[in-house]
Amino acid sequence: MQWETVTSTPGGFIGWGNTEGQHVTGKVLDYSPDGGTDFNGNRCPQISIELTEPAASFNKHGERTDYAAGETVTLTCGQKSLHQAMLRAAPAPGDLIKVVLTGLAKTQNGAAKVFEIKIARGAAGSAAPAAPTQQPVGQQASFGAADDAPPF
DSSP states (O other), rough: OOOOOOOOOOOOOOOOOOOOOOEEEEEEEEEEEEEEETTOOOOEEEEEEEEOOOOEOTTTTTEEEEOOOEEEEEEEEEEEHHHHHHHHHHOOOOOOEEEEEEEEEETTEEEEEEEEEEEEEEEGGGOOOOOOOSSSTOOETTTTSOOOSSOO
C-alpha cells in the first residue's frame, strides 16, 4: 500500500472590506467548489493562495491585517457574487488568480460586494513575488488611521 500525504494549508482567512480595489493575487495551491462554509452554514467554494502580491484582510470591526507576498491565505467564497464567479472560474493548482473587489451594489437588504476574477491557467511557474508590505506581517491596524490606504 502506498500512502498519499495531504497536509492542511496554513494561513489567514481573507475578509473583504468596503474599498474598491482590494484584491488577493497569487498562485492557486488548492481549490474546492464546496470546501468552505458561508455565513448560513451552507457549503461554498474555498481556495488557498500563495500570494504573489501583498494583500489586506479586514474583520467586521474594520481592523486590518496585512499579508506579504509569499504568505499563504485562504479565501472562503460565501458571498453570493463571489461564490458564483469562483464556480465559473474553476481554478486549479498552478493557476495564477486575482480576485478583486470592484464595488458595492445596492440591494433590498443593504449592499452586496461585487467581484471580478482574473485567471491565468497554469501560469504560476513564471510568477515572481512582488515586494513585501511595509507593515510587519500579520500585524493589525485600525481602519481609518492616517495610513488607512490598503496596500492594493
